[in-house]
Amino acid sequence: MQEEKAKPKLSFWQIWNMSFGFLGIQFGFALQGGFMSRIFQTLGAEKDTIPMLWIAAPLTGLLVQPIVGYISDRTWHPKFGRRRPFFLFGAILSTIALFFAPYSSALWMAAGSLWILDASINISMEPFRALVADKLPDSQRSFGFVVQTLIIGIGTWVASNLPWFMTQIGIPNTAEPGVVPDSVKFAFAIGALVLFSSILYTILTTDEYPPEDMDLFQKEKEESKGFFNGVKEIFKNIAGMPEVMLKLGVVQFFSWFAFFTMWSFATPAITEHVFKATDTSSLAYNNAADSVGNYLGTYGLVSMIFALILAFVTSKVKINRKLVHMLSLFAGGSGFILIYFISEPWMLHLCFALVGIAWASILSMPYAMLSSSVNPKQMGVYMGIFNMFIVIPQIVAAVGGINFTYKFLFGEEVIFTMVLAGTSLILAGLANLLITNKQVTHDG
Template identity: 80%
Template sequence: MTQPVTTSVKPKLSFWQIWNMSFGFLGIQFGFALQGGFMSRIFQTLGAEKDAIPILWIAAPLTGLIVQPIVGYLSDRTWHPTLGRRRPFFLIGAVLSSIALFFAPYSSALWMAVGALWILDASINISMEPFRALVADKLPDSQRSYGFVVQTLIIGVGTWAASNLPWLMTQLGVPNTAAPGVIPDSVKFAFAVGAGVLFFSILYTILTTKEYPPENLAAFEKDKKETEGFLHGFKEIFTQIVTMPKVMVQLGVVQFFSWFAFFILWSFATPAITEHIFKATDTASAAYNDAADKVGNYLGTYGLVSMLYALILAFITSKIKINRRAFHMFGLFCGALGFSSIYIVENHENLHYSFALVGIAWASILSMPYAMLSSAVPAKKMGIYMGIFNMFIVIPQIIAAVGGINFTYKFLFGEATINTMLLAGLSLAVAAVANLFISSKAAILDGYIDPSLEEKT
């Protein structure tokens, strides 16, 4: 039987143990990459106008805003003798996500595609938040940066592979064109493969990873019984939101502008690049669908580079303690340059260089903020804090979806759709500068132990 492990004596884990506990993120990222890279293509195929695309995406961030704090709260209070604390949510999310991902490209009307996106994002969120908390649950503080970087490495593999799936299906002879208003078979096949990868990769983590039980299981169960009920849960989530630690607010500003930029990418990369660089606007034409496949290929580049950059970070963080704030600033400035350079690209092959810089930012966004947060908040509330931290991811996406993108890029840069990439670059530059306001040593310095935090934990 697994013995309770206190937060102060957690054993260091090997690379492969950390790999196993994070492997399910491969499937989660297959879901997110297919959703992020190709839902706008599906919306356009089903008749959506370019300016309407952001509002059609609003289902995704709204779902995350509601689901993640609730899942975080519930997973903090869960203990199953076989599945543990976080893994029950992995399993539920895996089943629902794989079903939703498989059926999303079979939408025959725009409202069906929007509904499919809503269900898909809610389902993925059920699994995703506990994966963040699991790294903090299992690893000592000295391995937090390393753990989140390994997770990012797996995410990079998933982003690259999933983004290239429709292109690969086309190379294998699957048609990438269809009648007007019909999703091409290459996209349908890609989503089907993604659904399989999503389910089995999460199942792999469930089967290969054990969790530490609460340090005092009897007290844990007693406290859970005394605080049951929807009203208490709502009150607890609300209380933690209004009293969140200062470091969470500081990191939240960085996250706000980071995710605003990437929501622009997911919403507008396909229409902006197919129109500006490939001069293709007819969604039923071979020219447009070939261009859209290539955009997916370039999106895969940022996933591939994020994987390679995460490998470098994994080596560095396994050997030395780093200044997380400085590393994150560097990554975000690289992404700002990458987005801005898309505007001046003439030869589409050069987009690989632009998206390579975006990939460095993506690797940093998926690792450094979570490493900083997990080292600066109490461990026993890690799930709910990770869920609440997601607010700083979804709120900028909601603002972007209800008009923030359309108004801002047109006001600052002009009507051309490619100007959305300039806005994304500006947003990442602001995020980079906002790092200067992060003041917690526990967040900034890898391996720093805050004595007051230890007492709370």
């Protein structure tokens, strides 16, 4: 890896400000992850068709993130910097898509809204990852990504509980068949407002370091101009990705297969298996679906607490990133599998608490390890390429990987999707044993 110029250490609040936009990004992801399947079911989707309705989102991410990362590496504006223009553009599009998603009147409209929403969030998300690596020395990167995870945990917890909270203050939680309840519409509107305002906060409170050699930067930018040059360079970077990145890709594959399974099937699996509710227009189903959002909020809350613990630890001592990640994934896998065996609904909080430990680690440790293994000048494009290992498992899951695997391994009941998610996380934990480079597994 190319040596980079020494960077000053930043304070907690400087790191907080540069990561605060992730609060809004996670509002968007939590609302789509917790409630888009509910919207699909309300509009008449069968359970087995739900993953395919999600497929446009990861397909778009596969294309968008490397391109955005590549372009942002070659962007510099004296006032707006390198990554912040992409924050703003993505925020505007995401806000619009998030607001209108629950007003869909047909499945194709809902799937289209999800596609636009996910693509727009992706435009903002990876530059946020790259910004941490841009601004922090290696010794602070675990801490920086953990602070991001803390903010993500807050966003997950609050956003996942919004429909439930709307119901508690008297907003209707049921509607005519085929119509999304007002509680969900209000939740998405609040999410849209938080998304835009939090990203704007980061844009206004954070500056960026200019290129170390502006003349060389401009020369390299000119040499890489043009669509085909850009595509060629991205493929060159893919072919030349560090060995550590490939090994992390195996870990990421099983991790994100598990969470895509949760986002697609948690609502139908838990409402049916735990609450025995299947009529999507009934009060029983909609109350159960609100409860699922509440349980999903638990994994956000626990990921926030676990991130706080990690933030304290990583600010004081060096950690073994690989070991922390492996044990965290084992915890999350156990939580998913235990959902099948619970006897009381409240026990779901315990299951998703274990999932929250895995989520906190997934959002921090792989990025900390990756950022220590790549050329700092290519941080944006490699963060974007790394997203391939997030979206490819989601595409595999969407085109039949979930439906075939859980039925083949476990049985026809939809609750077995959660057992599949748990098994996948445990495999992800074991895959950490492939990573042996101490430069990336330990804090610098």
